[in-house]
Amino acid sequence: MQSLPSAIETLESMLREQEPNLLRLYLNPHIAQACFCLDRYVRTTWTDPSGRAAGGGEEFQSFLANGLEEALGGAIKLVRYNRGAVDGIRVGLVLDPADRLVGFADWDLPDGHRVEFLPGVRVIGRRAFGEAAERLRSGDFDGVVIDPLVLVAGDDGLLDTHAEAIGELVRRHQPAVVTCVDRESLARLRGGARGVLREVVPDLVVFDESFAGRAVPFGAFTARRSMFAAWNRMGKSTFHSTTFQPNTVSARHFMNVMAATDPEFFRRHADELLAIADNLTRRGEAFRHYYNPSLYRVIRTAGFETADVRAVGSSVVVNGRPVLDFVSGVACSLRGHNPSGYAEALTSPVGGLGSPQAELRDRLQVLTGLGNVLPAVSGGTAVENALKAALVARFPRRHVLALRAGFGGKTLFSLTGTANPSYKERIGPLFAEVHYVDPFAPDAREQIDTLLDKHDYAAVQIELIQSVGGVRRIPEPLVRHLDEGRKRRGYLLIVDEVQTGLYRTGPFSQSQVFGLTPDVMLLGKGTSDMMLPFSLTLYSDEVAESLADRGAGLVETIQGHYGYELGYRTVLNAFRAAEELGxxxxxxxxxxxxxxxxxxxxxxxxxxxxxxxxxxxxxxxxxxxxxxxxxxxxxxxxxxxxxxxxxxxxxxxxxxxxxxxxxxxxxxxxxxxxxxxxxxxxxxxxxxxRPFPRVIVAGLASMLRPSPIRKADHEHRDRPAVELASR
Incomplete structure (x- = not known):
């Protein structure tokens, strides 16, 4: 087996060079290079019937995510947004013969029932493939429109066995085709392998964690720029986003793994990759074309279009001028950029409990009263883990109660906890059995009781401080009422501490302020220590028992998807640093x-x-x-x-x-x-x-003149931000 580059070495290089990691205003050469490579991978692997590159020669833009499921969910959102409404029922059909997406859209219970998470998405795994293939051949879908069609690499032989039926489905329904690849399957395709994955030219391609060696969280979906056009418009640039992206560690490690595992591709495009690293203009063009034109405009306006950017402690140093970073990756930083001793601590021996997971569970039990842990790679996946666990543990209950101005995330299932309808337009169907109440309404308690009387709820999801919704604390009497009602009414109380946890507000969590031990707690942001994308979903022993009875395998499946060793160690790093710093x-x-x-x-x-x-x-x-x-x-x-x-x-x-x-x-x-x-x-x-008119005029004028923290472009054209490793 081929030896892969070390993620520790990637992190050590970042620390040594003081390279920004979770800084959106960084014109990141690794992001630009990675997205350029994804474009070239797609356009040199697939051709349409006329022999032209996939997309008719159009460039492909990429969205970077933290894993396969996040990336696929984003791809489905993009298809739905572009396709709009259809006559009849639309279903995204996911053909997954290697069972890579078990638990993505639903979960099968031991008694034969199915818990649905994502309406309008049906995953066909290995066991159901034969029956599904018969329906594919017959075209019997009862008025259902199949869109998108997702082909998941992994057991290509089973897909090829039903190639004729898949081809007929594509001809009948003309769906957007999404192909999910890992590093090995892409190598086979590029080596000349034939079959369905080659012959059905995709509209979108999803890349999984293997492209970063499964050592750090990574995922991406790429599509023609014309498909991204709607999201590139002013006002839509943050319609879809995910915690921790863009980041340097995942993109830089992607490039290191690619150079080691696909040296021929690396050599073929070496000139372009070096130009992106060395030439600021070329870097900006690649960032704008292949990643995010809206963010590129923001970087230019802010004056960060330079190669001379370092990050250390509480500051970002731009062309030698310190800027206090009081965003910190949006509440991700415990001890500033590139914390001292981070990499060394990742390799230090674990204490007497034997594994970082065991030590982490022990510490969390003491800090929160919850000793069961599910790993996640973003705030959104932590929310999705919580909702999946609640719906399985409380089946057949389906209803979820959430709060207006609350934010659960922008991934397909985490949108359940996001009340703002502007993030949900044109991407339905979404989880429907969710009800929202304004926690600041004078009759909020009465509204909640009316809803709780009307339905049996699986979960109530709240943030004790609504960070995205204006940084407002939920009234304490309402929190007490929800806490007291859970035993009587049988719902699980989910408390989202993604932004408030890990001492952000002083205590370890806001739940401590209320003397509250919820059934499920979400931690994120600070769990990354500003270095590695990682979050946590904690849950009680009672929930663990219910999952063992009803959801056998769900916990293990989630752990298999997101259980990064470096993630667990990063959280332990953060806990130890927090103790040392008081x-x-x-x-x-x-x-x-x-x-x-x-x-x-x-x-x-x-x-x-x-x-x-x-x-x-x-x-x-x-x-x-x-x-x-x-x-x-x-x-x-x-x-x-x-x-x-x-x-x-x-x-x-x-x-x-x-x-x-x-x-x-x-x-x-x-x-x-x-x-x-x-x-x-x-x-x-x-x-x-300052008077507002003066601020507006100064802002407009500043866009027309160089920023005090920006030098002329030509001063950096031949200066590499980070030396590209020669291989």
Whole structure:
């Protein structure tokens, strides 16, 4: 078996070079290279009947994900969005002869019942393949429109056995074809293998974790740029996204694995790959064409279109000028960029419990009262794990109660907990048995009781602080009511601590503030230590017993998909660092310092409506009610954020709440120094004190002149951001 590059070495190189990892404004050469390679893989592997490259020669744009299921879900979303409504019932048919997607769309119970997670998606595994093939041959689908058709590599022989039936289905239904490949199956196709996977030219291709050696989370789907056009429009650039992407570690390791396992491809495209690394203009073109044109425009506007970017501690250093990073990958950072000792700790011996998983379970039992752990690779997959576990454990209950302004994610199933309808347009059907209540409504409790009386609920899903929805804490009496009702009514209480957990607000979790031990808890963001995509779904012993009785194999399946050794070790790293740094007390002190400075400095400003501080989860709500502020509400926050980023003395990188673009959001590293807090507060107060017309005019003018943190393009054209390893 071929030896693969070490993920530890990839991480060590990043740390040594102080390369940004979870920084969206980084014009990342590895992202540009990886997406260029995905384009070339597709266009040089498949040809249409006329002999032209797949897509008729059109370039392919890619979306990077954290695994096969995330990538496939995104591909299905893109197909649905492009195809729109159809006459009749539309079903995405997934032919999965190697059982790679067990648990993706549904779960079979021992008694023969099936728990559905994704309506409109049917996965046909090995056991059901014969029966399904008969229906394919007969064309008997009872008025159902098959779209998309997903072909999953792994047991290509079984697919080829039914090649005629698959071809007939493609002719009858004309579905968008999605082909899922691993490294081995792609190599066979590129080596000249014939069969269904070669002959049915895909519209989209999904690449799985094997392209990064299954050592770090990775996945991608790629499609013609014309299919992505709808999502590239202004206002749609974040319609589909996932936690931890884009990141450097996955893309850089993808490139290292590709160079080792496909040296011929690497040599053939070496000139282009080196140009992307060395030439800033070529890098920008590749990033824009093959990855994300909208993000490229943001990078240019922010002044980060440069090769000279380093990240260390609480700062990003751009052309030698420090910028305080108070986004931190959106609340991912415990101890800043490229934390010291991270790589060494990954290889250190585990304690007396024998494995990182065992030590992690032991620590979490003490910290949360929940000692059962499911791994995940993003906040969205952690939410999906929780919902799958709840629906299986509480079967036949189907209903889920969630809160308005809540956010569960943007993956197909995690959208269940996302109340905002703008993220769901044109991609149905989605999980339907979900009901939303505004937790801040005067009659919220009565609305909840009415719904609970009407249906038997499998789960109630809540965030104790709605981070995407404006950084607001749910009223405590409502939380108490939901907690008290779960035993009487039989639902599972799911508490999402993806953004609030791991000391972000001071205590380990917000659940501790309420004295709450939920049935299921989600942890993420900080679990990555700003280095490796990894999240967790924790659950009680009672849930574990129900899953053992009803969902035999579900836990093992999820662990098989997401159980990265480096992920478990990264979380342990984070826990140990938090103890050494005394983060619980340190975050409380830092939050108090922030609050005092901001309240004192912003109190006189009429343009600021509110300041909300929960440790180091901080929001400043701008008044968007009158005059130009009301007309430009969606641009209000962005204008002030750009002014902060371009501040003459102490530039600050901050974000905003997706549901409330007039609410600025600050999530600095948890070990942020008092000096950095003071500098940031001075910048925030200075910028928010400026008249809005001046900010708007300055923002427009700044787009026409070089940023103070950007040099002319030609100064970096021949300077590599990171040396590409010669092989």
């Amino acid at each position: 983060l619980a007390g340190r975050v409380a002190e830092a939050g108090s310092r922030f609050e005092q400075a901001l309240r004192a400095g912003l109190a006189p400003l009429r343009g600021v409506s509110d300041v909300r501080v929960f440790g180091l989860l901080i929001a400043i709500e701008l008044d968007a009610r009158g005059g130009p502020r009301r007309w430009l509400r969606k641009r209000l926050g962005a204008s002030y954020l750009l002014a902060m980023l371009r501040h003459e003395r102490s530039p600050v990188l901050a974000g905003f709440c997706q549901y409330e673009p007039n609410t600025l959001k600050f999530t600095p590293p948890l070990n942020v120094s008092p000096e950095d807090i003071d500098r940031a507060c001075e910048t925030i107060i200075d910028v928010l004190g």
